[in-house]
Amino acid sequence: MKELKRSKELFQEAQRYLPGGVDSPVRAFKAVGGNPLFIRRGQGSKIYDEDDNEFIDYVCSWGALILGHSHPQVVKALKKVIESGTSFGTPTELETTLAKMICAAIPSIKMIRFVNSGTEATMSAIRLARAFTKRDKILKFSGCYHGHSDGLLTKAGSGLATLGIPASLGVPAFFTNQTLIAPYNNLEGVAQVFDKFGQEIAAIIVEPVAANMGVVPPQPGFLEHLRSLTQKSGVLLIFDEVITGFRLTYGGAQALYEIAPDLTCLGKIIGGGLPIGAYGGRKEIMELIAPLGPVYQAGTLSGNPVAMTAGIKTLKVLSQPESYSQLEKKASQLEKGITEAASKAEINIKLSRVGSLFTIFFTREPVTDYETASQASTELYAKFFHQMLSQGIYLPPSQFEASFVSLAHSDEDIEITVDAVHKAFNIIQKAPRRD
Numbered sequence: 281m282k283e284l285k286r287s288k289e290l291f292q293e294a295q296r297y298l299p300g301g302v303d304s305p306v307r308a309f310k311a312v313g314g315n316p317l318f319i320r321r322g323q324g325s326k327i328y329d330e331d332d333n334e335f336i337d338y339v340c341s342w343g344a345l346i347l348g349h350s351h352p353q354v355v356k357a358l359k360k361v362i363e364s365g366t367s368f369g370t371p372t373e374l375e376t377t378l379a380k381m382i383c384a385a386i387p388s389i390k391m392i393r394f395v396n397s398g399t400e401a402t403m404s405a406i407r408l409a410r411a412f413t414k415r416d417k418i419l420k421f422s423g424c425y426h427g428h429s430d431g432l433l434t435k436a437g438s439g440l441a442t443l444g445i446p447a448s449l450g451v452p453a454f455f456t457n458q459t460l461i462a463p464y465n466n467l468e469g470v471a472q473v474f475d476k477f478g479q480e481i482a483a484i485i486v487e488p489v490a491a492n493m494g495v496v497p498p499q500p501g502f503l504e505h506l507r508s509l510t511q512k513s514g515v516l517l518i519f520d521e522v523i524t525g526f527r528l529t530y531g532g533a534q535a536l537y538e539i540a541p542d543l544t545c546l547g548k549i550i551g552g553g554l555p556i557g558a559y560g561g562r563k564e565i566m567e568l569i570a571p572l573g574p575v576y577q578a579g580t581l582s583g584n585p586v587a588m589t590a591g592i593k594t595l596k597v598l599s600q601p602e603s604y605s606q607l608e609k610k611a612s613q614l615e616k617g618i619t620e621a622a623s624k625a626e627i628n629i630k631l632s633r634v635g636s637l638f639t640i641f642f643t644r645e646p647v648t649d650y651e652t653a654s655q656a657s658t659e660l661y662a663k664f665f666h667q668m669l670s671q672g673i674y675l676p677p678s679q680f681e682a683s684f685v686s687l688a689h690s691d692e693d694i695e696i697t698v699d700a701v702h703k704a705f706n707i708i709q710k711a712p713r714r715d
């Protein structure tokens with residue numbers, strides 16, 4: 281890798297105008313140290329920084345780019361649509377086309393509302409759940425991240441876990457008092473909350489595969505139990521599939537685990553790399569949204585033709601046979617290579633993977649919730665991250681974020697990555713350690 285001369289200059293300048301030099305905290309490399317890369321372009325599985333260094337990218341715009349960067353069919357469709365205008369603030373046929381595709385792929389979604397981010401999707405789904413149940417409290421799991429709306433910014437993963445911020449300043453206690461917390465994968469914790477507050481809970485919101493404390497799969501029976509408990513107690517079950525939707529299967533995590541939630545939040549892949557979010561679910565709940573019902577939610581750029589087009593094209597490509605078996609093959613080859621490298625170098629890791637989502641935790645203990653995830657050595661992760669970066673592999677700059685494999689990653693990319701992991705683990709193993 282060449283010097284990061286230009287990235288360094290740009291970061292200096294950015295910090296004068298943007299808080300921390302970034303528009304989203306994890307990008308600032310605070311958890312791993314060093315200078316963030318300023319990226320100029322992406323093509324397939326690769327990104328290129330302002331110094332012209334090439335990296336195999338396992339962030340893929342935080343999972344949005346399941347087809348890889350600048351997929352030719354997506355780019356072609358975008359060029360065409362942009363020539364006809366970028367936003368009208370009126371309905372377009374494209375919104376119905378994407379809505380139909382999503383409803384067909386995810387049968388629990390009978391109606392859907394497009395918004396502009398995952399944060400908006402979860403925030404609006406919760407408002408809707410409160411209106412439907414006429415209850416105020418919600419239950420979320422520690423280490424799960426559902427965007428940055430007030431009521432959800434407590435015991436959250438992603439950037440808060442990365443930066444060690446337990447709760448954001450500026451959020452009145454009034455909001456977080458309505459948010460109940462249980463540990464992920466812990467049915468006893470859920471039962472305790474329900475014993476005390478069952479009648480006041482509007483919804484449980486959960487990432488069906490947690491992917492914002494690193495990847496933590498649901499243990500057998502966890503999601504099933506949440507479904508039966510919520511059904512018995514008049515509580516809505518909201519799946520936050522912003523990351524897992526169209527990633528684990530074409531029907532998302534809910535198809536993989538065969539559980540139909542009442543509401544689903546989506547984002548990332550359904551916008552093909554353009555800003556998007558969506559929430560959808562049972563018809564009688566969705567019909568409460570204005571203008572049909574009294575739950576208000578609106579947006580100037582919601583359903584804009586550019587994001588709709590990128591989403592439609594992405595889902596069309598993704599719906600081709602073998603997309604998911606290819607993703608599984610690539611990701612399992614990577615898992616095998618990394619696991620072998622770890623045992624050869626005698627490094628304790630737990631590799632957590634569901635389909636094309638994975639995290640390497642630097643720990644010897646199984647990772648099942650936020651408490652066990654946070655036992656992993658962030659110091660070793662940072663060393664590993666930089667060893668990989670110097671060999672041209674871009675991983676998430678935080679132990680508590682997922683890595684993403686795309687359809688653009690080739691067998692050669694996987695081989696190069698595994699070779700780099702061998703080298704990185706050997707160097708880490710030899711370095712003096714504090715863990």
Ligand code: HOZ
Pocket residue numbers: 304305306307342438439492681
């Ligand atoms: N919260 C995002 C990952 N879970 C990070 C988004 C970004 O920094 O772009």
